[in-house]
Amino acid sequence: DQQVKQNSPSLSVQEGRISILNCDYTNSMFDYFLWYKKYPAEGPTFLISISSIKDKNEDGRFTVFLNKSAKHLSLHIVPSQPGDSAVYFCALTQGGSEKLVFGKGTKLTVNP
Amino acid sequence: KAGVTQTPRYLIKTRGQQVTLSCSPISGHRSVSWYQQTPGQGLQFLFEYFSETQRNKGNFPGRFSGRQFSNSRSEMNVSTLELGDSALYLCASSFDLGGIYEQYFGPGTRLTVT
Numbered sequence: 001d002q003q004v005k006q007n008s009p010s011l012s013v014q015e016g017r018i019s020i021l022n023c024d025y026t027n028s029m030f031d032y033f034l035w036y037k038k039y040p041a042e043g044p045t046f047l048i049s050i051s052s053i054k055d056k057n058e059d060g061r062f063t064v065f066l067n068k069s070a071k072h073l074s075l076h077i078v079p080s081q082p083g084d085s086a087v088y089f090c091a092l093t094q095g096g097s098e099k100l101v102f103g104k105g106t107k108l109t110v111n112p
Numbered sequence: 113k114a115g116v117t118q119t120p121r122y123l124i125k126t127r128g129q130q131v132t133l134s135c136s137p138i139s140g141h142r143s144v145s146w147y148q149q150t151p152g153q154g155l156q157f158l159f160e161y162f163s164e165t166q167r168n169k170g171n172f173p174g175r176f177s178g179r180q181f182s183n184s185r186s187e188m189n190v191s192t193l194e195l196g197d198s199a200l201y202l203c204a205s206s207f208d209l210g211g212i213y214e215q216y217f218g219p220g221t222r223l224t225v226t
Contacts, residue, residue, distance in 0.1 A: 034215075042220075043202050046215070098160045
């Protein structure tokens, strides 16, 4: 039973445009949400996070949006750059636990 | 500040053998978690150690075990290896401060079981 779903295995965008990556979850007990990006042969790199008491968090070109009623999380990258090409994972946790539940990832390709 | 380091980076073992993987967390981080990444199942949580105690455990068989030392370094052991244990094993560390749950990952150990 997949608690966290990233329904788009891949996404391709043009440099300078917006990239929107989505993540849906089923368990309303999740209360902290993170995004990681991963390059081949490297471990995931932390990007940005948001707690359930907020609905938006910004860090430079990256913005995470949380819609608790829809159990939906999204990551916006504006403007997208070729170096952003990587696999992006959403990861969720609950109750202060260090146990992260990951989505299967979305491979983003930013074309010059 | 140095990142999370994992050794070895690559490992080839035979079915039935056992293996030990090592992880050194970021200096000052007290929590160390282990994850398994496979193409079919994605990233799955194995277990987490804090102050030398296992605090959280995922749904993996008892062949998977770990420990943490007083300097926060951690080891993971897999006994009686099976072909399905071939995966990338990732270690992550965190400060474990209230309200902050970001984990920082090492590069992983690629284990191949033949």
